[in-house]
Amino acid sequence: MQIAVLSGKGGTGKTFVSVNLASAIKNSQYIDCDVEEPNGHLFFNPVIDEKLDVNVTIPTFIENNCNLCRKCVDFCKYNALAIIKDKIHLFKEICHSCGGCYVLCPEEAVLEIERPVGFIQKGYSDQVEVISGFLNTGEVSGVPIIKKLLSNVKKDSNTIIDCPPGSACVVMESIRNADYCILVAEPTLFGLHNMKMVFELVKLFKKPVGIVINKFFESNNLIEEFCKNNNVKILSRIPYTNDLFTVNSSGKIAVKENESYSNLFKNIFDNIKTEVCL
């Protein structure tokens, strides 16, 4: 089963929930798709078995063959190509590697070459397989890294996908094959506003969804109200306590420190299994 962990904004506790969930259950994989700033591995500190580069293809142009017909420039939906002083110029960060220019060129003036955009690393921390993706600084799109990460999903594993924040392409790529989506939300106006955006996204993808309220305290019912009005399951309310804060901010995995935390996350998993009727 693939469980994606999402949130509208950063800092609500996606990584906290993902890392602890993966540690609390058996036969689990943790995949960190937050490739702009992956940090789950800092909690797991895995023994790394493998490091793999991620490349994308970009075009390069043979000037002698090019007759400036502009077919490639006009085709490029992302406007990654321009004709400057009778030469084709590529903005490589904008190129989405669709290969259209290569296919369309009638003069065989386009070659495809590979360009590195980041890497993934695989390893184990106790029984948990930990796979993290790293996007090189300055790159625009993490999608190719996420594709490579998710090609490592094992069918018979419980795979926890730690998603990037927000609701952009990188998030859509991360939840594409998810069986269930957990939205982590904190009970603030900002938290509610951004959670709604992600809620709309997972509805669009027709994914079963449940909410984990993080930093929960009794007097605030913002998220609860939303869940009640939209008939969404609340999977858990994680209390806003000094102890949890201290454990997490010192880089420890809470479920390994205290049995009550372990039970809390096992309970989230049991709730999800009931929801998807496994």
Next chain:
Amino acid sequence: MKIVLPVDEKEINSPICVSFGRTPYFMIFDTENNNYDFIENTAADSPGGAGIKASQIIADNKADTVITYRCGENAAEVLNKSEIKIYKAVEGNASENIEKFKKGELIILSEIHAGFHNNGGN
């Protein structure tokens, strides 16, 4: 000399558009004969790279100079390499800016922003 300005409306006294790449129109002003014309900015609704495409349109129209409030780094790269000078627009409408340019009162745009890429997704 051909000057291009991003404008909100198709008239000589139009405000200059605050966006370069996503302006609805460009005004092309010819200082040789004071004739001017407007073209649609077909880059305006691009999912990305609007500044690049807008600059390509300007280069294709054989402009020498652009007057704009702002310009992103990719757009500036196309304009610079096409040897098109970028001047900073000042308060006032399009025709007032052209008059100031003719008197040499406008300065070269020195602040090139890093772009507003990824707003809403990539």
